[in-house]
Amino acid sequence: MDIGTLINIALTVLTSLVVSWAIISPLLELPAGEVALTSAEEVSVRQDQRREIFAELEELEIEFRSGKLDSEDYQQSRDELFQKAAAVIAEGDNETTPHRREA
Amino acid sequence: MSDGFVLHFGGFALVAATVVAVYGAIGGFFGAWKEREGLARSAYNAAIAATCLSVTTLIALAVLFLRHDYRFAYVWQNSNNDMPPWYLVSAIWGGMDGSMLLWGVMLSAYSGLALASCTSKKLRPWLTSILCVSTASFLLIVTLSTNPFRLVPTLIMPTNGNGLNPLLQNPSMLIHPICLYLGFTGFVIPFAYCMAALLSGDLSGQWIQLARRWTLVAWGFLTVGIILGGHWAYIELGWGGFWAWDPVENASFLPWLTATAFLHSVIVQERRNMLRIWNVSLCALTYILTVFGTFLTRSGIVQSVHAFAEGNVGQWLLTYIVFITLLTIVTIAYRYRELRSPESLESYFSREAAFLFNNLVLLGICFATFWGVMFPVFSEALGYEKSVVGPPFFNQVNGPLFLVLIALMGYGPLISWKRNSWQNFAKLVWRPLLAGSAVTVLFLGIDGTRIIAAVSFGLFVFVLGTIMGEFHRAARIRRELSQGEGALQSLVSVVRRKPERYGGYIVHLGVVFMAVGITASTIYKIEKDFVLKLGQPAELGGYSLELMSLQEEQFKNYAALRAVVQVRDAASRQILGELHPEQRFYPASQQTTTEVDTRATPWQDLYIALGGIDPELKETGAAFKVFINPLQFWVWVGGMIMLGGTLVLVVSAFRMRQVVRESVVTSSVVRA
Numbered sequence: 093m094d095i096g097t098l099i100n101i102a103l104t105v106l107t108s109l110v111v112s113w114a115i116i117s118p119l120l121e122l123p124a125g126e127v128a129l130t131s132a133e134e135v136s137v138r139q140d141q142r143r144e145i146f147a148e149l150e151e152l153e154i155e156f157r158s159g160k161l162d163s164e165d166y167q168q169s170r171d172e173l174f175q176k177a178a179a180v181i182a183e184g185d186n187e188t189t190p191h192r193r194e195a
Numbered sequence: 196m197s198d199g200f201v202l203h204f205g206g207f208a209l210v211a212a213t214v215v216a217v218y219g220a221i222g223g224f225f226g227a228w229k230e231r232e233g234l235a236r237s238a239y240n241a242a243i244a245a246t247c248l249s250v251t252t253l254i255a256l257a258v259l260f261l262r263h264d265y266r267f268a269y270v271w272q273n274s275n276n277d278m279p280p281w282y283l284v285s286a287i288w289g290g291m292d293g294s295m296l297l298w299g300v301m302l303s304a305y306s307g308l309a310l311a312s313c314t315s316k317k318l319r320p321w322l323t324s325i326l327c328v329s330t331a332s333f334l335l336i337v338t339l340s341t342n343p344f345r346l347v348p349t350l351i352m353p354t355n356g357n358g359l360n361p362l363l364q365n366p367s368m369l370i371h372p373i374c375l376y377l378g379f380t381g382f383v384i385p386f387a388y389c390m391a392a393l394l395s396g397d398l399s400g401q402w403i404q405l406a407r408r409w410t411l412v413a414w415g416f417l418t419v420g421i422i423l424g425g426h427w428a429y430i431e432l433g434w435g436g437f438w439a440w441d442p443v444e445n446a447s448f449l450p451w452l453t454a455t456a457f458l459h460s461v462i463v464q465e466r467r468n469m470l471r472i473w474n475v476s477l478c479a480l481t482y483i484l485t486v487f488g489t490f491l492t493r494s495g496i497v498q499s500v501h502a503f504a505e506g507n508v509g510q511w512l513l514t515y516i517v518f519i520t521l522l523t524i525v526t527i528a529y530r531y532r533e534l535r536s537p538e539s540l541e542s543y544f545s546r547e548a549a550f551l552f553n554n555l556v557l558l559g560i561c562f563a564t565f566w567g568v569m570f571p572v573f574s575e576a577l578g579y580e581k582s583v584v585g586p587p588f589f590n591q592v593n594g595p596l597f598l599v600l601i602a603l604m605g606y607g608p609l610i611s612w613k614r615n616s617w618q619n620f621a622k623l624v625w626r627p628l629l630a631g632s633a634v635t636v637l638f639l640g641i642d643g644t645r646i647i648a649a650v651s652f653g654l655f656v657f658v659l660g661t662i663m664g665e666f667h668r669a670a671r672i673r674r675e676l677s678q679g680e681g682a683l684q685s686l687v688s689v690v691r692r693k694p695e696r697y698g699g700y701i702v703h704l705g706v707v708f709m710a711v712g713i714t715a716s717t718i719y720k721i722e723k724d725f726v727l728k729l730g731q732p733a734e735l736g737g738y739s740l741e742l743m744s745l746q747e748e749q750f751k752n753y754a755a756l757r758a759v760v761q762v763r764d765a766a767s768r769q770i771l772g773e774l775h776p777e778q779r780f781y782p783a784s785q786q787t788t789t790e791v792d793t794r795a796t797p798w799q800d801l802y803i804a805l806g807g808i809d810p811e812l813k814e815t816g817a818a819f820k821v822f823i824n825p826l827q828f829w830v831w832v833g834g835m836i837m838l839g840g841t842l843v844l845v846v847s848a849f850r851m852r853q854v855v856r857e858s859v860v861t862s863s864v865v866r867a
Binding site for chain 1: 204208248400404623668
């Protein structure tokens with residue numbers, strides 16, 4: 093058996109062991125408890141929403157000043173966006189308040 | 196040496212990657228369905244392991260090529276001792292087996308990237324399962340049907356190989372297939388997010404944002420791949436054009452069209468929460484069409500210079516297409532009620548309606564192209580004579596649709612969401628409309644017979660005017676609001692603050708430049724076949740061409756016949772330069788190729804292809820094909836502008852994610 097074949101066999105065995113361990117080890121761990129409800133993911137989604145609303149407001153301003161919108165339509169769209177922003181901020185506050193209290 | 200598999204690490208890694216991906220698909224499914232976190236994590240690890248193993252497989256194959264290991268049939272068939280190292284690398288995807296492996300590896304690599312960047316606990320197990328289904332399917336086809344680690348079926352070890360197809364021995368072929376495959380395979384991520392959202396029931400806006408980001412990446416690569424493919428055809432095939440509506444070209448174009456439609460309609464969902472079923476369908480259709488494209492190229496059902504059909508790959512791919520189509524239909528039907536949009540179209544004179552029209556036109560082009568590609572297959576299947584649909588069909592049907600699409604690119608930015616007034620629209624549209632009309636009248640005045648060209652150029656100027664107007668207005672408002680920013684600074688600020696909008700406009704600018712080049716080089720093209728004799732110049736389109744010499748040169752893996760043609764201005768006799776078109780003969784594959792030479796200026800390309808030595812003239816004359824392609828240069832410039840705009844869009848999409856992540860980290864630290 094030449095050195096190349098030996099290296100092949102060694103690499104094959106080593107890879108098999110590493111891959112098997114990576115796949116099997118999560119199955120052997122005890123199930124974790126309940127995951128915290130306000131995860132980073134939810135905060136991230138809300139921040140995305142806020143960012144989008146602010147971007148929409150800025151775009152609305154540019155469109156109005158460009159002359160694409162009547163003042164009536166502009167006012168109505170702006171009010172709608174303010175309401176959406178208020179709702180998102182309120183939602184965020186409701187969920188972060190218990191954490192602040194815990195801290 | 197026995198027929199079968201040698202104990203080679205690449206071969207082992209391929210089989211292991213396949214097995215592990217199959218486990219990831221099943222484990223991910225049950226982990227998500229039964230909500231078992233351990234199983235879901237195990238499947239996730241399997242998906243990452245499949246990525247590492249499949250990449251190892253590709254590296255192992257590259258090593259075999261670089262070492263000229265002709266024990267392996269694929270290496271022997273696609274390379275030889277005389278090929279330079281860079282073509283040995285491109286030989287990996289030069290044949291069926293390697294190209295299928297590259298597909299599988301890229302799918303797997305994309306899967307690893309998508310999973311590593313996915314933070315959604317609800318979507319990730321389903322995402323793992325769907326991505327592993329795709330990876331496993333392709334790796335399974337490679338392992339069982341197109342395995343590049345098969346041995347040469349002979350007892351004697353070959354000392355030299357057959358060599359790579361000479362047409363593929365071109366620098367474009369080092370990048371073009373990679374970009375094309377990165378485009379094709381990248382659409383697996385939006386598809387997987389779409390299916391994960393449908394299966395998990397999490398139909399909030401998150402999946403659509405993530406799908407949009409990855410669609411942009413894949414779309415960018417596919418765009419570059421298609422343009423590089425066109426450039427390769429232009430300089431390598433010697434027929435003077437870059438797009439022939441060849442079935443395989445069309446196969447790459449179909450998913451590009453649906454992905455373009457998706458990138459527009461997704462904005463409507465993000466802004467107005469509309470077109471939800473439409474978007475899910477478009478996202479799935481795009482991925483289905485990428486697999487369909489692979490099926491077209493590899494099944495042998497259509498004839499093309501790019502196609503390579505061997506074995507039973509077509510059946511495997513068809514089975515996979517049927518599976519993902521059924522999965523899409525069943526999941527959409529299952530979530531139909533939740534998918535129905537609460538919002539409706541308020542007015543047809545609105546931006547959302549413009550996006551909808553844009554989608555309908557794009558799908559119209561897609562359907563016409565699909566019909567043209569499949570018509571010979573359908574006609575033969577129905578018992579009629581197999582009739583081929585050529586470029587005139589595609590140009591006649593798709594040409595007007597493209598003009599409508601370009602018109603929408605000018606109309607869309609001028610109107611707002613929900614509803615608009617004609618007075619406001621008229622105030623914004625009159626200047627670009629006047630400029631466009633003036634150009635049309637000017638062209639009609641120059642040549643009244645070319646009405647389509649006159650209307651097209653007028654339309655391009657109109658769109659250019661509206662886009663420039665958008666940048667100008669936004670920069671002016673920005674300057675007013677910021678008080679102190681310079682003109683250029685405010686322009687940059689506008690793009691930086693709203694890159695998803697102005698990046699899109701940059702892409703549209705690229706499309707307009709490209710359309711100018713395509714229209715001019717198609718309608719005003721001049722072509723002529725010449726026999727040039729030494730010392731006897733010929734004239735075409737204001738150029739005087741004189742054959743100066745014919746030289747034979749011997750290179751390592753080919754013999755070249757090179758003509759030296761002097762180009763002069765026909766009127767002033769001023770020398771403009773020399774062109775060196777070639778014919779190359781590759782002894783290993785017994786094939787001859789044409790290497791054209793061009794004199795490219797922003798106004799026109801002088802394009803010369805050597806047809807061969809005239810037998811009657813022996814070495815004193817040769818046959819040439821000469822083309823003059825007006826504004827061809829702008830096709831490539833347009834492509835580069837499109838790439839620039841896409842980069843703005845992609846960077847902004849991923850930077851936002853990063854900003855969100857950083858702010859999440861910061862808020863966690865503050866909370867702690």
